Amino acid sequence: MKAEPSDQKRLLDLQEIDTELDRLAHRARNIPEVAEIRRLDGELDELRNALAAAETALGDLDREQRKAEADVDQVRVRAERDTERLNAGRVGSPKELERLQSEIASLQRRQGELEEIVLDVMERRETAQARVVELRGRLEALTEERTAAEERRFMAASGIRDEEAATAERRARVAAEIPDDLLALYTRLREQHNGVGAAALRYGRCEGCKLALSTAELNEIRAALSDEVLRCEECRRILVRTTDSGL
Incomplete structure (x- = not known):
């Protein structure tokens, strides 16, 4: 799947909001x-x-x-x-x-x-x-x-x-700012992975599963086009590259 880097980064904003909604729902229940x-x-x-x-x-x-x-x-x-x-x-x-x-x-x-x-x-x-x-x-x-x-x-x-x-x-x-196909993938993954469908790659670590990527995996990410939608090999969440990715 292809998506503009800015749209991929917007997923992180959406994930933060969804996490906040989950926290609010938990507060309401408790x-x-x-x-x-x-x-x-x-x-x-x-x-x-x-x-x-x-x-x-x-x-x-x-x-x-x-x-x-x-x-x-x-x-x-x-x-x-x-x-x-x-x-x-x-x-x-x-x-x-x-x-x-x-x-x-x-x-x-x-x-x-x-x-x-x-x-x-x-x-x-x-x-x-x-x-x-x-x-x-x-x-x-x-x-x-x-x-x-x-x-x-x-x-x-x-x-x-x-x-x-x-x-x-x-x-x-x-x-509303995220392409439909990217939003649909994020939504499906969020349902499958405890409410987290997209995670940032920070300093060579997936923020979704908290595992460090191997050198080979990081090299593949470096070689990938900026509009390529990446997935974490471990947790299969959308992996969003940021300025702190350590690439």
Whole structure:
């Protein structure tokens, strides 16, 4: 293939731009906030699950407390009714009086036991309530942290997109100056060789594969016409001669 030396050198400008676009694409894929947001999302899911479990436990304790208090009220009402009956003298035989007194004492003991149950439930409910409050606070703080990380990610991505747009525009201008056949070869080689389709020959070394050319290879390059499109024998990339080639 033939191409003017100036067009071949323009390939190096295009390669530099394409390398910059690859770097920008890599930056876009590896914005630190993306990993941070992924971590925060995992922590948020765990917190939401923990909060849901804590709220369920609190709801269960609320129902348990209401039932325990209702049991206390039921026993207290019955004891008060029996006591009122006793105090009013509406008891017939001594046997009935003894039975009523025994029942009142039993109800009072039962009321005391139930009140202990209520106190125990209230203490457990207080602990559960504190746990819910703690988890809600942590969830709110973590949500705010994620929002801030998302804003940073958006700003970073926006900046990269702006750089990509400006670089792509510059690439289009440079690519338009390169002959189609040379551009097609460069594009194909770039796809085959990790994004590098053209490399400079500097001081007898290919900048693509970083290997030094042999004396025989350098002699062949010296003998080649300036418009001959050369290829590195090792990596097969387009080899562009420059003032620093060492020829």
